Amino acid sequence: MRENLHRFFRAARGAGVHVSPAESIDAMRAVAQVGMSDRAVLRDALLLTLAKSQDEKLALGDCFDLFFSQPEPRQDQPEADNNDAPQDADQPPFSGAPGDAGKGRPPEGLGPLAQMLLSQDRNAIAAAIAGASGAASLSDIRYSTQRGIFSSRILEAMGLQRLRDDLDGLTATNPALAERLRAALDALRETVRDTVSQGLALYAREEAENLRNEILRNAPLARIERRHIAEMRALIRQIARRLRERYSKPRKRQRRGHLDVRRTLRRNAAWGGVPFLTAWKRKHRDRPKIVALCDVSGSVAQVSDFFLLLIHSLHEVVDDVRSFAFSSHLIEVSDILESKSPEEAMSEIMSKVGFGSSDYGSSLVDFEKEFMSTLTPQTTVIVLGDARSNNLDPRADILRRISDRSKRLVWLNPEGRLAWGFGDSEMPRYATFCSVVRQCATAQQLERAVSDIVATYQ
């Protein structure tokens, strides 16, 4: 029973339910109370102890149904073999005369697997498969390419070698029986293959997902394949959630600063200046204010897509975000991002300003003309772009004024450091006015960059 539950916990983790050791102990204790016989009660008990939110309950419920749709592996395999004899009686004849010949008196000298197959005892076969998958540690399966090796390991553990010998022997002595055995073996192979596929679905999910996420996290955003975009979006959303959890909790205690002597004396004037009541200065903390300028020209469109998505999801942490998008001219996109779903917002922004050739100079002019007043000494300005201005006037002087007006100016460039300054890249000229310039090509770098920006306001 314990073995089974452990495998279930592993499967549950694969399904995205967070099962800590403490929770698994609770689940064990709960199962010890309710027993395994009543499946509905068992399901309830596991759902109660392991899943801690409605989503997790759904996932765990599905996982439970999948897990227990396969026969329970029984550790007591010899016993299952012994059960063969009484069950023979109620098995319907397999087919015609040769079946009758085989039934009733299993041919002498055959291995246990051959006897089991010939007697058509489904329960015993299922139990044997389950036992063998335990022996072959099917729960360690990780990748779909391992299916073959696990299937053959299971068959090996069930005694395939002996069965082959039996087959060879029978082909000579009893061809009809050998034919039947061969058919049964094929059926067995199929069943084992199904079992392994199910095992893969149950146990491999966790590992495969982790691996894929790890790869995606470090993949250059600009070169992500189309089919990975949805997954990437999910990953970005995860990052946003993590940032939100880390930074949205108010931290109270740190706010008390030095003793405010003047207010303390005034408040305690009634006691002759003996300080019964103390008054403290409060540390001033800036409200996060972020202005994001995002290049959406053809060359960096995909990266900025993800960046806008992150900004979109970050609205809950930072109250005051204003976002602008530009390629040849600049528009404000805060309203679009706030009022629409991410997908709609992206396509609307792209249709308005996207995919043009970039002109940093005129975009900065647009910004200075209309939105310069949004910058305050508390503002962090983030610019996302490759600084490739098609040899047009970069207007670095405007960037200097932006930098002067704001608290910090952070430039995130999706290109590698090596490419800066080559061709039409104006990065070195802009970099002199930026507080921070960093490369930001992968999801991980994006997360670090945004995390650092938000952290300065804590």
Next chain:
Amino acid sequence: MADQKASTLIEAVESGLAAQGYIASRQIATAVYLSQQIEKPILVEGPAGVGKTELAKAIAAWRGMKMIRLQCYEGLDEAKALYEWKYAKQLLYTQILKDKLGEVLGGAQTLHAALDQLHDFGDVFFSKEFVEPRPLLQALEQPGGCVLLIDEIDKSDAEFESLLLEILSDFQVTIPELGTVSAITPPTVILTSNSERDLGDALKRRCLHLHIGFPEQRLEERIVESRVPGISQTLRRQMVGFIHEIRSLDLKKLPSVSETIDWARVLVLLQASELDTDIVKDTLNVLLKYEADIEAAAPQVTTFIAKAARSNVFG
């Protein structure tokens, strides 16, 4: 054998709660049974009005135990939830005992000796007599055990959660001046939450997590039957069917079980024998609590009544 016993015991919980007028689903009964067996608190989540608080009341009534309720709100702190020193009493006693203290210390020649003598009295003023127990401490001090209901935990601050952790996992609290107070009998703890904010993992880990959603039609009929005995079977079916239709709408606040029961009472008071458009429109404000919701639902009333009546024929 143990398995057999467990399912009969769960049924016993179900019928015990039913005797108190609380019709529990199998899952709820299992949760109550398990929390008793493995001594874990239950964290109940779900929309408002599905009977989260009622569950605690029903358990207390069924087991004949006292129920101690702690209503959470923003700014709830240790002094209001756990314990507080009785400052006034401490002050009063020192005044009264002033002379006594003088006598005791009178014999001492030096300041040092006086201090030593004072030490012998220990922490007289920080002893159990001067502690004012608040709900959490009260719950631990009940000799026969009790049901501790921590209501709407999501309304409290995140710091308050951490305060609860010691009680929830070990059924004890630590008062710096007195030491650790352990529960005489571990109380049955029920926490409720409307998921207004996400609770911390540490808190969730210590609890069984029970989600109570809107009940199925059959179950809801049984609930109405037990709570409003005067209602006829046809009307009961129709009204529950109608409410299930309403819940399929996209509303600001869906009517939950408490609204169903209120509505049943209203219909009985108005002596309705079956649902018709007029009576539903007149009493819709019992079910729906927002003007916008009523406006959204009003045009659908006739169709829903027809649907409810039709399902009635087949059901």
